[in-house]
Each structure stands twice: as C-alpha cells, then as structure tokens.
Amino acid sequence: MIRSRTGLVAGALLMAASLALTACGGGSGGDETEGADAKTLTLWHYEGPTSAMGIAWNKAIEEFKAAHPGVEVKFEEKGFEQIQQNAQMILNSDSAPDIMEYNKGNATAGLLSKQGLLTDLTDEASKRGWDKALNSSLQTTTKYDDDGIMGSGKTYGIPNYAEYVEVYYNKDLFKKYNLQVPTTLDEFTAVMDKFVQNKVTPLAVGGAEYPAQQILYSLALSQADRAWVDDYQLYKNKVDFKGPQLKYGADTFKQWVDKGYINKNSAGIKAEDMGVSFTQGKFPIMISGSWWYGRFSGEIKNFEWGTFLFPGNKLHPGSSGNLWVVPEKSKAKALAYDFIDITMKPEIQALLGNNGGVPVAADASAITDAKNKELIENFNKISSEDGLAFYPDWPAPGYYDVLVAGTQGLINGSKTPDQMLDEIAKPYDENLADLGK
Amino acid sequence: MTMTANRAPARTEPASPIKRTNPIRFVILAALLALLLIVIAPLLIIAINAVKSPADYAGGGPLSLPPHLYWDGIVDFWNRVNFGQKLWNSFITSLVVAVLGVALSILNAYALGIGKVKGRIWFLVFFLVANLLPQEVLVYPLYFLSKEVHLYDSLIAIVIIFTVIQAAFGTYLLTSVYQEFPAELLDAADVDGAGKWRTLWSVVVPVSRPTLGVLFTFFFIWTWNEFFLPLVFLVSNDNQTVPVALGVLQGDRLMDATMTSASGLIGILPAMIFFLVFQRTLTRGITAGAIK
Numbered sequence: 173m174i175r176s177r178t179g180l181v182a183g184a185l186l187m188a189a190s191l192a193l194t195a196c197g198g199g200s201g202g203d204e205t206e207g208a209d210a211k212t213l214t215l216w217h218y219e220g221p222t223s224a225m226g227i228a229w230n231k232a233i234e235e236f237k238a239a240h241p242g243v244e245v246k247f248e249e250k251g252f253e254q255i256q257q258n259a260q261m262i263l264n265s266d267s268a269p270d271i272m273e274y275n276k277g278n279a280t281a282g283l284l285s286k287q288g289l290l291t292d293l294t295d296e297a298s299k300r301g302w303d304k305a306l307n308s309s310l311q312t313t314t315k316y317d318d319d320g321i322m323g324s325g326k327t328y329g330i331p332n333y334a335e336y337v338e339v340y341y342n343k344d345l346f347k348k349y350n351l352q353v354p355t356t357l358d359e360f361t362a363v364m365d366k367f368v369q370n371k372v373t374p375l376a377v378g379g380a381e382y383p384a385q386q387i388l389y390s391l392a393l394s395q396a397d398r399a400w401v402d403d404y405q406l407y408k409n410k411v412d413f414k415g416p417q418l419k420y421g422a423d424t425f426k427q428w429v430d431k432g433y434i435n436k437n438s439a440g441i442k443a444e445d446m447g448v449s450f451t452q453g454k455f456p457i458m459i460s461g462s463w464w465y466g467r468f469s470g471e472i473k474n475f476e477w478g479t480f481l482f483p484g485n486k487l488h489p490g491s492s493g494n495l496w497v498v499p500e501k502s503k504a505k506a507l508a509y510d511f512i513d514i515t516m517k518p519e520i521q522a523l524l525g526n527n528g529g530v531p532v533a534a535d536a537s538a539i540t541d542a543k544n545k546e547l548i549e550n551f552n553k554i555s556s557e558d559g560l561a562f563y564p565d566w567p568a569p570g571y572y573d574v575l576v577a578g579t580q581g582l583i584n585g586s587k588t589p590d591q592m593l594d595e596i597a598k599p600y601d602e603n604l605a606d607l608g609k
Numbered sequence: 610m611t612m613t614a615n616r617a618p619a620r621t622e623p624a625s626p627i628k629r630t631n632p633i634r635f636v637i638l639a640a641l642l643a644l645l646l647i648v649i650a651p652l653l654i655i656a657i658n659a660v661k662s663p664a665d666y667a668g669g670g671p672l673s674l675p676p677h678l679y680w681d682g683i684v685d686f687w688n689r690v691n692f693g694q695k696l697w698n699s700f701i702t703s704l705v706v707a708v709l710g711v712a713l714s715i716l717n718a719y720a721l722g723i724g725k726v727k728g729r730i731w732f733l734v735f736f737l738v739a740n741l742l743p744q745e746v747l748v749y750p751l752y753f754l755s756k757e758v759h760l761y762d763s764l765i766a767i768v769i770i771f772t773v774i775q776a777a778f779g780t781y782l783l784t785s786v787y788q789e790f791p792a793e794l795l796d797a798a799d800v801d802g803a804g805k806w807r808t809l810w811s812v813v814v815p816v817s818r819p820t821l822g823v824l825f826t827f828f829f830i831w832t833w834n835e836f837f838l839p840l841v842f843l844v845s846n847d848n849q850t851v852p853v854a855l856g857v858l859q860g861d862r863l864m865d866a867t868m869t870s871a872s873g874l875i876g877i878l879p880a881m882i883f884f885l886v887f888q889r890t891l892t893r894g895i896t897a898g899a900i901k
Contacts, residue, residue, distance in 0.1 A: 218857075220865065221689060248846040249689070251856035258841055261752050267762040267844045382862070444864055451667035463862050471667035 207270070210504035213511065214246045217273035218255055224466050224529025225333060225493070231523055232515045239514070243507060256280075263289040268501040271508035273494050276313035276329065278322055279569050281495055285328040286320030291498040294327045296509050302330050305516055305533035309560035310334060310492040312406075319607070323406040329495025332515045334530045335462045336490025336554055337386050339483075343476035345372070345456035353480050357394060360483040364433045367456055373432065376455035377583075378446035379439035382565070382572070384579035386489045387428075387459050389564035392421030393487040401487060401561045407609050413597035414590070422589035426582050439583040461490070465547050466528025481550055487561040488554055492532065568603035571596075652877075658870035659683060666867050682871035690854045690872075691846070696879060698843075699833055699850040702767050707828040709772040711821055714779030719809050721780065722787025723795065729784075736781045744837050755842065762844040770838060775828040786820050787813070822890035826883075833880050851876050 215233070219225035233245050248269075255262075255274065262268055263284065274281055284290050297303045303311065310331060317325030341353070346363075349370055354360040367374040377384055393401075396417045403409040411418075428434050438446075443460070450458040451472050458464075459482065468477060482488060496515065498508045514520060521531035522538035530551045539545050554560060565572035578596045581587030587595070658666065659682060661675035686692065721729045751770060752761065760766040790813065798808045814821070836852040843849045855872045858865055 218860070220858075220860065249857060250846075251853070251859055253856050253859050254840055254853070258844070261841065262844055265756055265761050265844075443862065444866065447863075448667065448670055448866075452670055461862065467663075467667075467863065471664045473664050474668050 206506060207502065207504040207508070208506035210270070210507055211242065212244045212246055213240075213271065213504050213507045214248070214269040215271050215511065216248050216250050216255070216269045218250045218252045219273070221249070224524050224527035227527045228332070228520050228524040228529065229515065232511065232517075232520050235514050235517075235520070236511050240507065240510065259284060260287070260289065263499045263501060266501070268499040270502040270504040271496060271498050271511055274329065274497045276322070276331065276492060276495050277566060278316075278320055281313075281329050281497060282316045282320030282322055284320075284497070285316040285326070286318070289500050290328045291500050291502065291505060292326045292328065293330065293498065293509075296512075297327045297330065300509070300513050300516075302512070302516055303327070306331070306492070307555055307558060309558050309562075310532055310555075312562070313492045314495060321406075321607070323402075329497045330512050330516070331492035331495050331532055332521070333493035333524055334490065334532050334551060334555075334560070335493055336488050336530070336551060336560060337390060337459065337461050338479045338481050338488070338550060340450060340458045340460065340464065340468065340477060340479050342450070342453060342456045343478050345453070345475070353478075354483045357484045361433075364428075364457070365431070368432045373435045373455060374457050375428070375434050376446045376450045376458040377434050377438040378441045378443040379576075379580050379583045380441055381443040381576065382563075383443055383446055383458075383460050384425075384438075384583065385564050385572075385575040386461070387434075388421045388425045388575075388579055388582075389489050389561075390421075390459065390482045390485060391424045392417045392564075393489070393561050394482075394485050395420045396487060396561075398487070398558065405562050405567055407567070407604060407607065410604075411600070413593045413600070418593060419589070422582065422593055425579070426589050429583055429585070434583060436584060439580040462530050462547060462551070465544075469528050469543055479546060479550065481553065485559075486557050487559050489563055490554065490560045491562045492560075493530075568600050571599060571603075574599050655870045655873045658867050659874040660871075661867050663865070663867050671866065679867075682868045683875060686858070686868050686872045687875065690849075690857055692851075692854065692875065694847065695849055695851050695854040698764060698848060699852075699879070702764055702771070702850060703829045703832040705768050706771040706775060706832040707825045709768070710775035710779055710828045711825050713772060713776035714783045714824060715809070715814060715821070717776065717780035718783035718787050719813060722784040723790055723813065724805075733781060733784060736777045739777045740781065748838070748841055751838070752841065761842065762848060764843070764848055766842050767835075767839055767850075770842075771832045771835065775831065779824050779828070783817075783820065783824065786817060790816070819890070819893050822887070822893070826887045826891055829883065830880055833883075851879070 213236070217225070217229060219229065221227075221230070233247060237243070237245055250272075255272070259274060259280070260283070274284070281290070293302075297314075306314065311327075312323050314327050314329050314331065315325050316322055316328050345367075346353075349366055349372075351363050351366060352359075354363050364374040375387075377387065399408070400411075400417055404411050413419075425434075429436065441449075446458065446460070447464055447467070449455055451468065453475050465479075496508075496512050498505055498512075502508055516533060518533075518535060518538060521534040524531040525534045525539045525544055525548050526541045528544055528547070530547060534548060536545070536548055536552055539548050565575050568574075574596055578587070578592045581592050581595075582589065654671065657674065658671060660678045660680065661669075661673075662679040662681070665673070665675055665679070720726050721732055726732070751766075755761045755763075755766045760769070794812055794816065795808065798812045803811060833850075834852060835850075836856075839850045839853050840856065843853055855869075855876050858869045858872055
C-alpha cells in the first residue's frame with residue numbers, strides 16, 4: 173500500500189507551540205579557553221569501528237580521557253547520510269555536538285562556514301602546529317573564504333587522513349601473462365593490450381558511480397600541471413574544456429572503451445559491484461581510491477594483489493579526508509581543540525597507517541605493516557610532489573551526476589568525446605557565472 | 610447470483626479424478642511457485658548475505674551460498690548500534706502513534722461521517738490534500754516549530770507528527786466508512802436514549818472494530834518503516850528508531866554488504882512478525898465491508 177505524506181503536522185505543532193515557552197536566547201562568544209571547564213565532550217563521527225579511522229579515533233578518545241580526568245566523552249557513531257542531510261539543522265540547534273567529523277568541500281564544510289555554523293580554527297592551527305603538519309594541497313580543503321569557496325581564507329577543519337586514487341592489480345593474473353608493473357602510460361596500455369589479446373577485460377569499472385570519472389580525470393591529469401588544477405578546481409582562470417587536458421582525457425577514455433579495456437556494460441555497474449568483481453578475481457586491474465585498501469587487505473584471500481600509482485602521472489585524484497570541525501554552538505571548544513591535537517599525535521597517526529588508512533602526518537618508519545607501507549609510501553610520493561588534484565566533481569554543485577552521465581555516454585557509445593565535453597562544460601560555466609567569476 | 614453459481618459446481622465434483630490430474634492445475638501451481646520465488650528472492654538474498662562472512666562475500670559475490678554460517682555480522686551490528694534500544698524506541702513510537710492515530714480518526718470521522726458537520730466535503734478535501742503533501746516540504750517548518758517548543762531530538766515530536774499524519778489518512782478513510790453506517794442502528798440508539806458520546810463508544814466503535822483494526826495495523830507498520838522524518842528529528846543515538854539505525858552502515862564511499870544484510874534482516878523481522886500476528890485482523894477488516 174503506497175501512500176503519500178501529509179501536512180497537517182504543521183498545524184498540530186503550531187498548536188503545541190502556542191502552549192509552549194518562548195525560545196531561549198543565547199549569545200556566543202569566541203575566545204580560546206572557552207569551554208575548557210566543560211565536563212562533557214560530545215563527539216560524533218561516521219566511520220565504522222573496524223575502519224582505520226574508527227580504530228585510531230577510539231584510541232584517541234582513550235588518550236583524551238586519560239589526559240582529562242573528570243571529563244565524560246559522549247561518543248556517538250552516526251550514519252553518513254544523517255550528517256549529510258541534517259548537519260545544517262543540527263548545528264543550528266542545541267543538539268549540536270562539541271566536535272564532529274564532516275565532509276570537506278564547498279557544498280558541505282564551505283556552506284556551513286559561510287553560514288557561521290563552524291568555529292574558525294586558524295589561530296589554534298598555527299598555535300598547535302597543525303598547519304605545518306599538512307602540506308599545501310591537504311590544506312586546500314581546510315580553508316574556506318567568505319563565500320565558502322575552498323583554497324583560501326580561514327581554517328575551519330582539520331583532516332587526520334588523506335585519500336588518493338591509485339591502481340590496484342591482481343598479481344596472480346599479472347604473473348600468469350608474464351606482465352610487469354608499468355611505469356609509463358605506454359607500458360600501461362601495453363599491459364592492457366596483452367590482457368585483451370588473452371580475452372580478459374583488463375579494467376574493473378563502475379560506470380554508474382564515481383570510478384569512471386576518476387579514470388577520465390586521471391587521464392586528463394597526465395597532461396596537466398598544478399596551474400591547470402587550480403584553474404579547474406579553484407577557478408583561478410577560465411578552463412577550456414576542449415583544451416589539451418580534458419580533450420585528451422575524454423578521447424583516451426573513449427579509445428580505452430573501443431579497444432576493449434573497459435567493458436561496454438560497465439556503464440551500469442556500481443562502485444560496490446566493481447570492488448566485489450575485483451575481489452573475486454574477475455578483473456586484473458581496478459583504478460580507484462585508497463578507501464578500498466583496508467577492506468581488500470582483510471577480504472582478498474584467493475590471490476595476491478598490489479598497488480601502483482597511475483603510471484607516469486605526477487598529479488592524482490585525491491585530497492584530504494573528512495575534517496574535524498568544531499560547531500560554533502560547541503560548549504566545549506577548548507576540549508575539542510585538545511582532542512584534535514591528540515589525533516595529530518605520531519602514535520595515533522601511526523595507528524591509522526597500520527590499519528589501512530593514509531595518515532596525513534605519519535613517519536613512514538613507524539608503519540610496521542608491510543602491506544600498509546606500500547600505501548603510505550605511495551602517498552608520501554604524491555605528497556612530496558604536491559600531487560593531490562582533488563576530484564573532478566568538486567567544482568560545481570550537482571556536478572557528480574553530470575560527470576556520471578557524461579562518462580556513461582562515452583562507455584555505451586551514445587556520445588562522442590566532443591559532445592560529452594560540451595555537455596559537462598555547460599554546468600561548470602553556469603556555476604562560474606553564479607559565483608560571479 | 611454469482612455466489613450460487615460458484616458454489617454449485619464445487620459441491621457436485623469434489624472428488625473427480627479428472628480434475629485432479631488436469632495438467633493446467635500443475636501449470637498454475639508452477640506459475641504461482643515462480644511468482645512466490647520472485648517475491649521472496651530479495652528476502653532470500655538478504656538472508657544469505659546476512660550469514661556470510663565478508664571474506665566469503667568478497668570471494669564469491671552476493672549470490673554465492675555461504676560455506677558456513679557466520680553470525681558475527683548480526684551480533685556485531687546489534688551491539689554496535691545498541692539495537693535493543695532502537696527496537697524499543699520504534700515499538701513505543703509506533704504503538705503510541707497507532708493508538709492515538711486511530712482515536713483521533715474515530716473522533717474526526719464521527720463528526721464528519723455521522724455527525725454530518727457543515728462543509729464536511731471541504732474538510733475531506735483538506736485531509737486529502739494534506740495526505741498528498743510530500744514530507745520533504747514539511748521538514749523546515751517542522752524543524753523550526755519543534756525547536757521552538759524544545760521537542761527537537763525527542764520521540765515526542767515524532768509521535769505528534771505521525772499521529773497527525775496517520776490520522777489525516779485515517780479520517781479520510783473512516784469518514785467514508787461512517788457515511789455508510791446503518792442509520793437503523795443510530796436511530797435505535799437514539800430511541801434508547803443514548804447521547805452522542807454513548808452512541809459513539811457503545812454502537813459505532815464496536816460495529817466498526819474490524820476497520821479500526823486494519824487502521825491500527827497499518828498505522829503501526831507505516832510508522833515503524835518511516836525513515837525520513839525520524840532521520841531529521843531524532844538526532845541522538847539514544848532516540849533513534851530502527852530504520853534510522855540501519856543508516857549507520859551507509860558509508861561515504863564504501864558499504865559493508867554483509868553487515869548491511871544482517872541489519873536489514875533484523876530490521877524487517879519485527880515488522881514481519883507483527884504483520885503475521887495481525888494478519889487475521891487485516892483480512893477480517895477488509896472483508897467486513899462486503900458482508901453488509
């Protein structure tokens with residue numbers, strides 16, 4: 173029985189409201205010791221208890237308790253969806269937590285900072301040295317200007333971990349066809365040709381979600397430099413969608429489909445199914461993010477696997493992870509800063525790294541797990557080249573769906589690269605016009 | 610007419626051997642079985658994956674049978690979200706909403722259906738329109754109102770909201786039932802000297818009990834399954850209901866398929882048990898109208 177929802181509710185609550193008290197007033201101050209004497213710290217995040225972040229943060233909570241006897245930590249694990257949908261409403265109410273994990277980006281942390289719902293962490297970050305622990309591409313996502321655009325302005329959040337897109341490969345299948353890890357794009361295509369000759373589709377791709385656009389973006393980045401990334405992501409200069417970067421990305425992506433590197437039916441595949449098809453050993457290669465790493469370490473039992481960075485690229489899709497933010501309504505700001513400080517400590521960072529996460533400020537020598545060392549060494553390589561290029565869907569609201577539709581068109585052949593580029597240029601340019609740039 | 614036509618042949622050939630071997634019956638049986646399988650396939654897949662270890666899922670995919678039963682997913686999920694508490698929250702809100710919703714519907718429908726209040730058509734149109742409004746439209750007004758009265762992040766807010774939502778539908782439905790209410794009964798009550806109040810509780814409510822049972826069951830299950838408004842209004846974990854708790858497993862980029870299945874399984878079980886228990890009420894209520 174399908175039924176639609178109703179609207180009488182407003183009337184009922186209006187009646188209730190007429191019975192009720194007047195709203196309580198409240199002022200907000202903002203100095204650094206504010207909330208230092210608070211007796212509770214309410215902390216929210218949405219990472220699973222067995223994920224790298226969950227493990228490291230649990231430890232951080234323990235350390236926090238040890239350092240602050242008498243303070244009760246009220247930790248609540250939230251759903252991503254709940255925070256995503258409601259953050260604005262929650263942070264505007266008395267139910268706001270004292271510190272929480274939140275998504276980085278213009279549409280999320282940027283929007284909240286613009287609405288004055290987040291505490292400015294700039295002074296704390298420089299006083300406690302958080303800013304020095306983060307390299308400049310990681311810092312991009314922590315700073316938002318008055319319009320809520322990332323890249324400059326005040327610091328509103330601190331990330332503990334990073335993420336980046338790399339290439340996962342099935343070592344057993346590479347061995348079977350006598351293939352080496354490629355170091356250039358040409359070698360990479362040669363490897364994939366070899367698989368195609370042996371009737372194996374080389375790439376596991378989820379065309380219905382983020383993976384396809386990240387491959388296209390990786391290809392575009394192979395022709396790009398930091399200035400282009402700044403133009404595309406931070407609107408420094410106008411981006412030509414038919415310029416050498418995106419044109420190359422779209423054309424090469426189309427070639428990969430035509431040559432059979434990417435299966436035509438992958439347009440309808442979800443990211444989760446892509447991951448499972450790789451863990452089942454159905455595809456030798458998968459290009460996707462470091463967020464799979466911990467899961468693969470625990471779950472792939474039937475074959476040996478490894479990773480390498482997208483061959484030949486200096487720039488890779490990736491960014492800081494989600495941020496710790498302190499809501500403006502937090503009643504224990506000083507305690508929240510102390511907690512962030514603990515999460516940046518070397519031992520917590522090492523714990524993150526040893527459990528399949530990518531710590532932002534870890535000493536590679538403190539990572540004892542051999543498998544995770546590979547993950548972190550790759551990240552340190554990107555980091556030393558300042559090579560995080562963010563994600564292709566960041567520049568405009570709703571751009572994710574535009575890019576999904578565009579790459580799906582390329583995969584199933586309903587659009588030519590030129591048509592696809594025109595299609596994705598339009599919302600991008602409209603957003604620029606909205607921003608007055 | 611149709612009833613006798615149906616009944617007659619059934620009486621004449623109960624043990625006919627030709628009928629029993631009729632191949633069409635097997636075809637129909639097979640078709641029904643296939644339909645049944647299609648209907649329960651999603652549930653089966655959930656059940657299979659709920660007792661599969663993540664490694665087996667990674668190796669065999671969603672359709673493979675688990676080599677051994679793995680209960681950790683269910684147990685871990687139960688402990689992780691403190692599921693007993695969520696069950697209680699869901700149960701108590703659904704129950705209170707169902708009771709209050711039915712009570713409110715009865716009072717409204719008595720006035721509109723039997724009391725023949727002036728302009729009742731417009732009341733009904735209003736309730737119908739209210740039924741058609743999407744919840745998303747209501748979120749912001751409700752949010753501000755509940756914040757004003759300090760009911761944001763409280764089960765009471767959910768109870769009030771859904772009592773009104775369900776009662777709007779209940780009023781609409783029950784009013785049309787009461788408009789057909791036998792006038793003889795009402796007249797008899799009047800002759801016996803029963804007042805309006807007495808007539809309602811001693812005559813109208815007992816006679817329409819099957820319909821009220823259906824309303825109660827539907828209100829309970831609908832409220833149990835509500836996701837969007839509870840997601841918005843129940844901020845603290847201690848206040849959350851079952852569907853909201855299931856959302857905890859939805860990650861940013863990853864999903865934990867086996868644990869999600871485990872949570873799905875224990876999430877729908879209570880509603881299914883409730884449905885089985887009240888199944889007879891439903892069928893009785895639906896056929897109740899046909900008798901008269």
